[in-house]
Amino acid sequence: MIGFRGVSVAFVAIAGALALPPSLSAQTADYDATAKAQAAANSKPGDRHAPARDIATPTGDVSPQEQAIIARPYFPFFNAHPKNPGEWKELVARLADMGAKQIPALAEKLHVTVTPTVIAGVKCYIVEPKDMPARNRNRLLVHVHGGGYVLGPGLSATREAILLAGFGGFKIISIDYRMPPDFPYPAAMDDAMAVWKIAVTMADPKNMAIFGTSTGGGMTLAMVLRAKDEHLPLPAAIAPGTPWSDLTDTGDSYKTNEWVDNILVTWNGWLGDAAKLYAGRHDLKEPYLSPIYGDFHGFPPAILTTGTRDLFLSNTVRTHRKLRRAGVEADLNVYEGQSHAEYYVDPDAPETKEAMTDIANFFDKHLGK
Amino acid sequence: MIGFRGVSVAFVAIAGALALPPSLSAQTADYDATAKAQAAANSKPGDRHAPARDIATPTGDVSPQEQAIIARPYFPFFNAHPKNPGEWKELVARLADMGAKQIPALAEKLHVTVTPTVIAGVKCYIVEPKDMPARNRNRLLVHVHGGGYVLGPGLSATREAILLAGFGGFKIISIDYRMPPDFPYPAAMDDAMAVWKIAVTMADPKNMAIFGTSTGGGMTLAMVLRAKDEHLPLPAAIAPGTPWSDLTDTGDSYKTNEWVDNILVTWNGWLGDAAKLYAGRHDLKEPYLSPIYGDFHGFPPAILTTGTRDLFLSNTVRTHRKLRRAGVEADLNVYEGQSHAEYYVDPDAPETKEAMTDIANFFDKHLGK
Structure with a gap:
């Protein structure tokens, strides 16, 4: 007979008799009590019951x-x-001011220029390296920023574009699309598509990619869905970073990483409110809002990035698998311990350079010159 | 002033006044209390504090x-x-008997034969499809099973080999390597390498791959490390599934997915004991035991598989990133909601066929014919 519970109890008893350090006996007793309670709580099929943890x-x-x-x-x-x-x-204004203040130093550090412009009536920024590599002279990327469709307007939107321009050497149009509360869906998507229609006249679409993180990742996917529907040229590759591909609270990591992710923390905070504010009367499951419910057949190759603690881990892996099931080349990258979008926080972290370089290499492989 | 805490309190008060359904008010009050407690517990840098959850x-x-x-x-x-x-x-015997009982029906269902043999003095099984596809006639795979270096001897070891033979159409040598308590490290690795040395005379190594899940994934990586060190031919591709690449309890998902993963549950159960039983006097961080501490330069292309609830999610993503950092082609696949190695439990689950087909396609791409 295997005493798979009795052993620990015996060990605790022995530890007490031998006067082991209190911390060790306490730890063992704690573990044993937790294991016992957990085994009881998870002895039947159904929901998983997880204890409080440090x-x-x-x-x-x-x-x-x-x-x-x-x-x-x-x-x-x-x-x-x-x-x-x-x-x-x-x-929005408070956070945008905080974000925008960091932009000049970031651009300077990465030898990138950021120039405001207007394309198709939409505010944009041209983000480009001061020294353009020869291989990228005829290439053009389009960037859509994150922020739950509400946060991140203006200069604060350009952070990821600056990082990819700096580490990857690309010229990028970063779209400062309209957002709620004044402009709910479909304003953001209308702006993005209006810019896309012009952008594909500025370079060969075979030399182009769309990218963005979080809401920008969801928009990247939605832009391809809409470009397919509207018979517009598709980009040659996309980089939906930890995409908000499902605006409903469907997805295992919305629960498993709730209170673990230190950025988004929970869908039930500002995030869920933002989803409803953006969607207005539209169903959150409409594919231009939650592209996971769209048809990914015919999509260009995609590189996806997330972290093990990311509230959007499931958004990302569901998107990855759904792309693969549709026969699309899709490359998944998951960073140890990172919460939502932490792969582009610190320009001096090796992981930031690594994530941006991986995206740049993926684009280099799939884009024409 | 943004009342980012006050709003929920106000809503609960209003809900009470309007006599909303008790479940809704209760849920909102619960959420509000949790959010308040969590914000307080995670208001300083350091450990993450997560509450109990269903x-x-x-x-x-x-x-x-x-x-x-x-x-x-x-x-x-x-x-x-x-x-x-x-x-x-x-x-070991009890679980092996349970596992072995399922094998004949599984082999029959997938039109696969399982034949015991001995190679280099090591017990093995030849697992092969009854109808061998022409493209795989000159190909040969080597399989190392999982089970924490202790569980899964005999016929019970062949499960994953049968699935890949069935869904991928490959001939496979599945190694029934020696294990503790009688045979601790390096017996398992010695057996695996002895078979590998003979296997590379049975087919062109360019047409060969090594694969395995969990401990088998760790051994797959360790076999390549050792083949490099011993100047043996390397396989043309590998498939380390949710590899036990770090036998120490290092890795974020050992904590974030503790009590969430329903298979391994916790490193502090039989798993950690098995690590020490296998290692004996050896340091758990020796690269042939914990290959994450080895040098992955020169490795063949690798496909990795895990799930969002997997206790070994971090083992898998750390291995993926370390391979990429070493310039190795590495393809990561993460399944929604799955705990450890649940991608090869039910032969009738579409995810099982999908995972095996992805591995088969990866091998088809990288192996000669």
């Missing part, structure tokens, strides 16, 4: 810079629930 | 068959701590 910052194969990001406290506004358009605008 | 079985993009697997109770022996070799052998 989770240390991972160290294996994680740079010190990234460890510092993973160890940060929760994003202070995760549970903001603005009551009206005025409160939304106040939150 | 996590529903995911439904989006998960087949009904796989949902049933995800919803299963904990593996009953997860917290077994055999006290001596006799107790280990009893546990």
Whole structure:
């Protein structure tokens, strides 16, 4: 007979008799009690019951810079629930100001210029390296920023574009699309598609890619869906980073990584409110809002990026598998310990350079010259 | 001023006044209390503090068959701590008998034959499809089974080999390597390498691959490390499925997915004991035991598979990134909601066929004919 519970109890008893350090006996007794309670709580098919836990910052194969990001406290506004358009605008402005302040130094550090412009009546930024590599002279990328369709207007939107322009040497149009509360769906998508229609006249679509993270990842997918539907040229590759591909709270990591992800923290904070604010009267499952419900057949090759603690881990892996099931080349990258979109926080973290270089190499492989 | 906490409180108060359904008010009040407590517990840099949670079985993009697997109770022996070799052998035998009983029907269903043999003095099984596809006639795979270096001897070891022979049409040598308690490290690796040395005389190594899941994934990586060191031919591709690449409890998902994964459940159950039993006096971080600490330069292309709830999610993604950092082509696949190695449990689950077909296609791409 295997005493698979009795052994630990015996060990605790022995530990007490031998006067082992209190911390060790306590730890063992704690573990034993937890294991017993957990076994009882998970002895039948159905929901998983997980206990409260303290989770240390991972160290294996994680740079010190990234460890510092993973160890940060929760994003202070995760549970903001603005009551009206005025409160939304106040939150948006405050965060946009914080983000925009970092942009000049970031652009300088990465030898990138950021130039405001207007394309098809839509505010955009041209983000490009000061020294353009020869291989990229005829290439053009289009960037759609993140922020839950509400946050991140203006200069604050250009962060990821600057990183990819800097580490990858690409010229990029970053779209400062309209957002709620003033402009709910489909304004953002209309703006993005209006720019896309012009962008494909500025370069050969075979030399072009679309990319973005979070909401920008969802929009990247939705833009391809809409370009297919409207018989527009498709990009030669896409990089939907941890895409908000499902605006409903469907997806296992919305639960398994709830309260673990230190950026988004929970769907039930500002995020879920933002989904409804953006969608207005539209069903959250419409494919231009939640592209996971769209048809991925005929999509260009895609590179996806996420982290093990990301609230959108499931959004990302569901998108990856759905692309593969549709016969699309799709390359998944998951970073150890990272929460939502932490692969582009610190330009000095090796993981940031790695993620951007992987995307750049993927584009280099799939784009014409 | 953004009242990002006050809003929910106000809503609960209003809900009470309007006599909303009790479930809704209760849920909102519960959420609000949790959010408040969590914000306080995670307001400083450092460890993440996660609350107890009930996590529903995911439904989006998960087949009904796989949902049933995800919803299963904990593996009953997860917290077994055999006290001596006799107790280990009893546990091993009991589980091996359970596993072996399923093999004849599985082989029949997938039109595969399983033939015991001995290669280089090591017990093996030849697993092959009854109808060999022409493209695979000159190809040969080598399989190393899982089970924590202790479980899964004999016929029970052949499960994954049968699935890949059936869904991929390959001839496979499945190695029934020696294991503790009688034969700790390096017996398993010595057996695997002895078979590999003969196997590369049975087919052109350019037409060969090594694969395995969990411990078999770790051994797959360790075999390539050792083949490099011993100047033996390398396989043309490998498929380390959710590899036990780090036998120490290093890796974020050992903590984030502890008590969430319904197969391994926790490193502190039988798993950690098995690591020490196998390693004996050796350091768990020796690269032939924990290949994540080895040098992956020069490795053949690799396809990796895991799930979002897998205790070895971090083992898998750390291995993926480390391969990529070494310039190796590496393809990562993460299945929604799956715990450890649940991609090869039910031969009728679409995800099982999908995972095996992905591996087969990857081998077809990289192996000579």
